[in-house]
Structure formats: structure tokens, C-alpha cells
Amino acid sequence: MADSGLTAGSPSLWSGQGAAGHGVLRRVLIVSAWVLGGIAFVLIPGMPTVCPLRIVAGIPCPSCGLTRAARDVLHGDLASATHMHPLWWLVLPFVGTLIALESVAYVRTGHAGQWGQRASVQRMGVVIMLLLVVVWIARMLGAFGGPVAV
Numbered sequence: 077m078a079d080s081g082l083t084a085g086s087p088s089l090w091s092g093q094g095a096a097g098h099g100v101l102r103r104v105l106i107v108s109a110w111v112l113g114g115i116a117f118v119l120i121p122g123m124p125t126v127c128p129l130r131i132v133a134g135i136p137c138p139s140c141g142l143t144r145a146a147r148d149v150l151h152g153d154l155a156s157a158t159h160m161h162p163l164w165w166l167v168l169p170f171v172g173t174l175i176a177l178e179s180v181a182y183v184r185t186g187h188a189g190q191w192g193q194r195a196s197v198q199r200m201g202v203v204i205m206l207l208l209v210v211v212w213i214a215r216m217l218g219a220f221g222g223p224v225a226v
Contacts, residue, residue, distance in 0.1 A: 107179045138212035141224035
């Protein structure tokens, strides 16, 4: 019987230890699973949303419509994306870029959160959140086509 080189307690392909690259392969598979799950969530019509504000108060949250806007963008319908959420052009690239950078950092180092700790990224996140709240209030008052249906 051939010896696999792995014994009880020895590092494995999935442990993130052992021969060079094994931990990287594990991290690539983890990131791939998350990316595929995210794509499925955006592309599969009728996926349920779990928005606490919608569940408790029955009103849309400041980011309401962004998932549907992402779906519209991926289908090339920019007008519909803008109707779903007028800030999609700012929020989606920011979040997508941050996810991509964090994923690459995680695959390379095994640690996530490096980009999110940068002051410039945090400032941009705060600006985007403030803009989301301003647009949310404006939509509740009827601007930008009013609130998107929840």
C-alpha cells in the first residue's frame, strides 16, 4: 500500500499548514465559495432578503434596492439599477473593490481585514454611509422616485 505521507497529526492540504501552497489552496477554495455564493445571491431572482428594518418597521433601509441594483447592473440595465438605488454607481464599485482586495490579501496571507483598517477606506465608508442616509431620507420624502418597494 502506498504511503500518502500523511499520518495522524500531520499537516494536511486543508489545515493551512504543511507544504508550501497547501494553506493557499484552502484559502482560494474558501474565497471561491464565498464569491460563488454572492454571485448566486445576486443573480438568482426571488432570493429572500433579511433586512431587520424591513422586518421590524416595514420600511426600506438606507441600502434597500442595492442587491436588485447589482442584479440589474450585471444584466446591463443601468436605468433600472438607478431606479432601484441611485447610489449604486458609488456603492457597488466600492464594496466590490474592497471585497476583491480583502480576498486577495486573505489568499496571500491568511488574514482578512487589512484593507478595511486603512484610514482612507474607513473615511470613504463613512462618506458612503452618510450619502446612503441622505438619499434614504430624500426617498422617504418622495425624491428619486420615492422609496423602493420592500
